[in-house]
Amino acid sequence: MPKITKRPNETARFNRSQKILIFICVILLVFGFSTRIMGGNAASKSGYDLFTMLRYSLIEKPTRTILNFSKDISSLWNVQSENDELRQEIASQKMYKSELDDTKRRLAELEALQGITSNDQYNSIGATVIARDVQGWSNVMTINVGSNDGITKDMSVISSKGLLGRVVEVHDKTSKVQLLTAEKTDSQVSIKIELSTDKSTTGSLETYDKTTGMFTANIFDSTVEIKKGMKVVTSGIGGATPSGILIGEVQDVEKLYNAEGVKIQIKPAVDFNDFTYVSVLKVK
Template identity: 30%
Template sequence: MPSMFRRRGLMIVLIGFIILAALIGFSMRDRDSLSVPEKFLQDSIGWVQTIFHAPVQIVDNTYQNIQNMLNVYEQNEVLKNRLDEYKGLIQENQQLEKDNRELRATLDKAESMREYTPIHGTVIARSSDRWFEQMTINRGEEHGVQKDMAVITSDGMVGKVQSAGAFHSNVQLLSGFDESNKISSYIVREGEDNVFGLIEGYDSESGRLLLEGINLDEELKEGDVVISAGLGGVFPSDLRIGTVDKVENDRSGLTKTAYVEPFADLFDINHVMVVDREMDTVNTDSEEGEEQ
């Protein structure tokens, strides 16, 4: 019995192959039309392909979209990095241009100060807790810097040397001046005599220097220029300080106080000059000696 079933199975398989070969041969003939079974088979295969093609296409498109998104992300990161580099270059270039302008202005200022000996320096530090009062420059006694020498920029006076080391010095800014630090000054008025006064402090609220001791009968105007008078024995004369912003009577009612807007930006200083006043005295003495 088992052998009979095996024979029948083999016969069925053989007959199936024969029928399949016949159908294949029949379908490969050159014909203008298909039979009904062929049409059914073709449509069935087409529908199956359509059903499977849609999800495969979706998966493929999704994969392609993910790949494109990853590529776009990578390109975006590269562009961001390059943009940051460009921004850094732009900022560096702007800073270099600013330093160049300051150095040129400082050199031009130095050439115009023939009666003094300017010592060029660079700000190397500013204390966070005393930012508005003090800074450190890279020049000291070995470069000719001494205590109480005036410190200026190309715009105007910024302070004086508070202490001098061998190669570095601390500078007290005008914004850190109090009544113990006085600058004899002149207010220059167009077509009139100069008005004398003393810079005796700094008003932190308005950001203005306080020019005290002005006679009540003196008429001052906004924008009048204030320069050093050189009468105190510390600061040389004719150093630009600032302009008159407003004038009011002092508490005693006997004199006036002028609020002076500094020429120099006291909060953004990079390059300075220390003004050596002694050279003027030495030159004067030598000239008198020659005359004798």
């Protein structure tokens, strides 16, 4: 059999073709492997994103919403509680201020009353108002001194600003005082008006008008000139009430043409709704 011998050129072409084929296969394998890896990562990433979205939507977001809502409710409750505490504190401060103002008023009233000392006309006995009848507020009050303290009927009672009334009922430790504003009174108070340093005119205190808050008084002398703003004090006539105790000031003057005298309106010096401490005057 004849021996076949390959030519060198054919062998070289075969080797080169193999190399090209192998290179193409390698390229295809690398490309395929890369594509698979990338596809797998994308799928994995897509799966991860879907899981994350579901977890966030179904678990994390509702949980966070509930927690935030709970925090908001807790914060709202805390704010409400703080507001309630602030309201209570403000109310307490108002109460304390009211109590302080009342204490200051009482101290000022007491200090002013202490300035009214006993003199050559009378001795003063300090007292505190302990009761006033609501229905008869303008008529009678009860004070915490009585016969054991030297109180007797018809003694005059004053506040730090002027005449209040007179004692009408006495017990051992308490007394009842009829106010000048009483609807019915069985005694009239003698008054006088200082016209000048050396001249005065007298009269009597008649009634009190709740509507106007004024006293009505009759001045016996119709020839005198009485002006608005003149001071009206007790005259001391009769001996039951010392002279010079302030009653008020002239507010209006009316001539009585059909009778002798002058009718005047007097604005009280005393606020009959606002006093706590009083003095009972014992004439010497």
